[in-house]
Amino acid sequence: MTHKYIGKRIQRNEDPRLLTGQALFVDDVNIPGMLHAAFLRSDYAHARLKSIDVSAARERPGVVAVFTAEDMGADWKPGPPLVSPPPTVKDVTFFSRTQVPLVKDKVRHAGEAIAVVVAESRYIAEDAVEDIQVDLEPLEAVADLEKAMRPDSVRVHDDLDSNLAAHIVQVKGDYDKIRGEADLLIKRRIVIDRGAAAAMENRGIVANWDVKSQHLTVWDTTQAPIPIRNGLATRLGLSAHQVRVIAPFLGGGFGPKMMMFYPEEMLIPWLAIKLGRPVKWIEDRRENFYATTQERAQIHDVEMALTREGRILGIHDTFLHDTGAYDPYGLTIPLNTQSHMMSGYDVANFYSEIKVVFTNKIITTPIRGAGRPQGIYIAERLLDIAAKELGLDPIEIRKLNFIPPEAFPYEHKIIDQAFAPLILDSGNYRPVLEKAAVLIGYDQFVNEEQPRLRAEGRHIGIGIVSFIETTGVGPYEGARITVQTDGKINVATGVGTQGQGHFTSFAQVVAEQLGVAVKDVHLVTGDTAEFHWGTGTFASRGSVVAGNAINASAAGVRKKILKLASEVLKAPEDELELENGQVRVADIPQQSISLGELAALANPLRGAVEPGTEPGLEATAYFGPKYGAAAFGTHAMILEVDPETMMVEIKRYVVVEDCGTVLNPMILEGQIHGGVAMGIGNAYYEKLVYDDNAQLLNASLADYLIPTASEVPRIVIGHEETRSPLNPLGTKGVGEAGTIPVPALFAQALENALAEYNLEILETPLSPNRLFELIQDKEKSR
């Protein structure tokens, strides 16, 4: 099928505004009479709130109000749990404890909000925060996952018997049975530590309550405006139609902006109503490290059973997952880890036990990858270790274990984070891996370049890893498309946009159906007044779910266009063409009508509308996939390590991606570039460092190191395309693909570069310091 617009590198509709300072971000919202909020946050990670005296703060000139949990009275309520455990898995233990608007009895993580000051300016509000006298009785804090699970550990939630937040076991086949038959058992402990999303735009909320029209408008840096609108309406005792949530342009999301009902999200709208004036709160960067969610810490005790040829017989894993002080997001992240531990390999036996643990750290919710990188890290590390022991090449052992193309759809029999059975819908893995090997020059490097460079004393290594990514999960998204009388097309959909180009890629889908120019398709995303059914932008689902809803809706409009045009042009529908904004009779171009004129005819001021029809050229459609489409990719990299500084230079980086039908290759490549850059950060530069008191020691961009243009290499991208059978566009998600395999890739490449030390890297993130330590430890143990 040849496409005219889909699959083309079309420049983005939204760029001119973004490039000239004409795009609205939340902090740009300015309403007359607007007040500014600032929060008093706890320095202690675990403390009892004994007393709080805000009188001095209230007296400061310019301060309009100061609120504590007490002052909220009956309106004080913890946030709603966002994700419950999967209903079809047996014997699940789950204790739901969610974040609170302001601390009432005790502080459970450093940075938790204790009081809020609302003043004429943010400067005055911050001054007033320092006026507040708070008496916190410090308690022992628990930061370490294993310590938190000890019976004598201090408890984050006093009403629970321990710090266990959830427990779930999933099983496929019978690992214990095959264990005895295995030729090789690789048993390791793998430790993964925390990182932040650190979008360039911090969070923010502006709320405006118009008392005369009884209407609340909220601008929020959220990836999920519709659920926020519905939840706020419920919490505030309003009707859903009284609440409008707008997610305008967002400076990056990456996951934490998908977390809902943050304390500030619960408070700011409430304050606007209470005070009768618009209220703005903008997070500053230091706050972002404490008040916005983080991710990733897990400790795995895992074993892989293999035959001596290198075939995986099974995987057995028990792990601890750090949820921080609360667990609003349920089991999403650890279930993703579980689902990806088998990656794209044919594994018949699997046992995975998850224990989710409360600690006195900031809440954990999905960040790009959302638990998948951890699972892939385990699968790839164990295979690398097995390959070494069996004398196999890393590429060979992977090819040996890939699910063959004829085995799709492949059922893994466990439940994934979307509550559906984990089924990999389609794929053809070998060509992707082989293409990556060719693009990186694998054979030539291993056989010629590397030995030559090593002889010169250089520490240069290569890595190649593969991964799957479950994407495009339900429940659904929707879209409404309308042809305007000026010929332009309006599209409204519920998902928000944080830079991934929806305004253009979705327009391409519409253009394809309706024969208009992409720049004539005007999209609104993330405004509940325009469209209020849907969930949000997460889990690499935008193009799959919203894209397909838009496709279906556009198809609906196309049908109406053809029906009406057929009457107007007096020609049968199958002789009509849609091109350049016109409907034409094929071979008789003079017999045509513009879409705009047709739209006007469809909405008559006189005459009668036929019963059973609708006015205008408009259609609304929804799409919900049966289950998520599984994309696949391979990353390969050549890097050099400076043995004195442990600084790394990436010489070559290759990504081969199979995400089904590609809507806009330019946007796709941008997503991969950005994903890899984030993956490089996650693998080698970024780590959130907590001390034993659960104090965050690097809460600034000076000490939390995000890769710059000097650290990120050129990335060569290759494509394969295995269309997904799960949706009409045949597309799979790709938003997180760049990030997922990078830590595993770094581990393999670093071991290879430093082969003389025979390192076995079982942790992530690394850093120059840590690599140095690992080498020192290895040398000492000789």
Next chain:
Amino acid sequence: MSNTVEVAFTVNNIQYVRNVEPRMLLSDFLRHELGLTGTHVGCEHGVCGACTVLFDGQSVRSCLMFAVQANGHEILTIEGLGTIDNLHPIQQSFIEAHGLQCGFCTPGIILTLVPFLESNPDPSEEEIRHAISGNICRCTGYQNIVEAVKLAAEKMSPNT
């Protein structure tokens, strides 16, 4: 108003006279007093570069300056560089090369590039990466930004 100081300076070729508190940051002044919200604030500690503006032709971090320091000086923000109908070649190049995704860091990067390209009209990739190494982008991985700069250099070269 507690203690305010009168400042007068030019922003995007327009003269402004205002009373400001000495502690007001230049970034806050530009964004909230003058409504020029194209300059974005990413960290307020001088690391991310999103707040970069031109100060007498030099790129500076407006989050590390006070509005009073701008008294008597000339400032250029992204709004002064080009408009939707009249884009600067750098802005046009960013569109063509897909050099932005969320767009939050972009104004700061572009204003870093203006003096850079003036003194380096034909930069190598390494020079470009070094020039923007003080601007953090979380979306693009920098590759297409580098392409955009090369394209801009071509567009701005006197030979074209």
Next chain:
Amino acid sequence: MKIEGEYLFNGPRAELWEVIRDPEILATALPGTKSLDKVGENEYVGEMNVRVGPVGGLFSGRLTVSNEVPPESLTLSVEGKGSPGFLNGMGNVILDEQGEDKTLMKYEGDVQVGGKLASVGQRLLDTASKSTIRQGLEALDMALQARVAAKAEGKEVEYTPPSESEFVAGVAKDMARQALSSRTVWIVIGVVVIIAILVVYWISAGSGS
């Protein structure tokens, strides 16, 4: 954060013991201290201005003395908090006579820091704390010497404690010295100087012929 070190005082141990148990002298030894009041046999409360790089503010806290073995050793516990964060520490101090008129103080302890001090001041904490301690001990030493001299002459003690600005300047100097103490920095400076000399030489050589 572990803190340990030693300092040689110019005075007899018994006198030094008196000095460190005197809250008025302690209050002046650490400029930035706004007040230090005895509230119990071995308890003091006080207020102090703390600054570590960009982070600073007023701290209020409690100092407790325990395990006293005069004039040999004691344990100091500190609990302080303020807008820059909080600080809890415990340290053991041992005084060793070194002849008749010198005393070696050995100290070791552990400090836990939280809030802005910990999250933003981390990279400076080590240097700042060492500098603070060193300057405080120097001031105590001066106080000790003034006291000994006054006693010898039967006079009132004349002693001017260092001012807060002198103190802050001292910490800043130490942090700069720390930066410049790195060998790499000096090597870089040396290379730059050599290159500059060579460039000047080549330019002048070129213009000569």
